[in-house]
Amino acid sequence: MAGKAWSGRFAQGTDRRVERFTESISLDHRLFEQDIRGSIAHARMLSRVGLLTDDECQQIVRGLSQIQAEIESGAFEFREDREDVHMNIEAVLIERLGDVGRKLHTGRSRNDQVATDLKLWTRDALDGVADRLVALQRALVGAAQRHPSVILPGYTHLQRAQPILAAHYFLAYVEKFQRDRSRVEDCRVRLNTLPLGAAALAGTSLPIDRASVARELLFDDVAANSLDVSSDRDFAIEAVFVLTLIAEHLSTLAEEWVIWSTQEFGFLHLPDSLCTGSSIMPQKKNPDVLELIRGKTARVVGALTTLLVLVKGLPLAYNRDLQEDKAPLFEAFDTVMACLELAELLVSQATLRVERIAQGLENGFLDATTLMEHLIRLGLPQRRAHEVIGKLVAVCESRNCRLAELSLEDLQAADPRLGAEIPGLLGSANAVAAFRSFGSTAPSEVARQLNLWMQRLELGT
Secondary structure (H helix, E strand, O other), X not given: OOOOOOHHHOOOXXXXXXXXXXXXXXXXXXXXXXXXXXXXXXXXXXXXXOOOOHHHHHHHHHHHHHHHHHHHHOOOOOOHHHOOHHHHHXXXXXXXXXXXXXXXXXOOOHHHHHHHHHHHHHHHXXXXXXXXXXXXXXXXXXXXXXXXXXXXXXXXXXXXXXXXXXXXXXXXXXXXXXXHHHHHHHHHHHXXXXXXXXXXXXXXXXXXXXXXXXXXXXXXXXXXXXXXXXXXXXXXXXXXXXXXXXXXXXXXXXXXXXXXXOOOOOOEEOOHHHOEOOOOOOOOOEXXXXXXXXHHHHHHHHHHHHHHHHHOOOOOOOOHHHXXXXXXHXXXXXXXXXXXXXXXXXXXXXXXXXXXXXXXXXXXXXXXXXXXXXXXXXXXXXXXXXXXXXXXXXXXXXXXXXXXXXXXXXXXXXXXXXXXXXXXXXXXXXXXXXXXXXXXXXXXXXXXXXXXXXXXXXXXX
């Protein structure tokens, strides 16, 4: 029992099975840098307020820095019987410094210590996600630049709907990931309050200076209620919610590209280095990376669900249940970071099969809505114009032809307003050129948006 920080109260040693069941060092060892960073800031504050001498503070800072170097080099032994990363580091510090090391925990509890470490880790991880999102946005803008005039069929219900510029398609995902970046930034703002110094739940009677610790650790503010600090995992749940939306957006992109890379669609060529083969069918080239990005979304959704259920019904303040917050938090970040990295590679290296897309572009009456809107401009009510063009589409389907192949007599039989100008309106290229509205796939609008994103993402021309 001598090695336990709480051993004074107990007459019996901890059952080995309990130690195995309650340890968290197998997961939370990855918090070592944040734990040491927080402890150094705490020690310096204790020195400033007179609870440590300058010499004691220097010994602790040197000792913690040495421990960090040993962990980073692999020379440090994490022990399961010391429960978690905090006690592993502190126990070694005490072994080396004696009573000086024992003073480090003055004015804090593991409750506020772990909350601080986890906030520091999550803040660092959010910054990493933000950087990955920017890299993916830049890759998408690059794809838009490579295909400035390529026209794609746009879909609703996975049915051909209207023609769009490929650049417009890529920029749609830039917008989605920009919203994700905004949520990352918002989450970081709410996260960035210092828990340290709240102690177990009620604060401390010692003259600590929490504000100075907040400044050193680059927190914007100090958490205002010590009771709330011990139970608060909102920041972890919100972070994983943000990651879930990122994963959902990646999954949508992956799903589309899996479909586009099929022989049936043939819109997309994927590089061999980002695909795998079959153990039995030698001709196969499988989009496994895309499928796994889609599949790993389930892990992130599962992590969010785990955290939501974990905190459901927990009374104030700290409960050991909260030890289980790290596995879903770490897994969600690890999964999304890996998916973002691979998504960037895919977007940068995949190429549209322009000739194959063009071969079937005029199928599916992509210009029907443009023809309907022409009738609206001529004064026909939208519902009536919709009906007229719908009947013309039905005629084309019965003859297995396109709207552009109908005669003037066919058009005027549907509505006498349709005149000799109609051939200049039909076809996907003409339909795209007809768009005017802000945010549309109009070539001038897409060029404007592309230029705007190049500026925002600091990309050269």
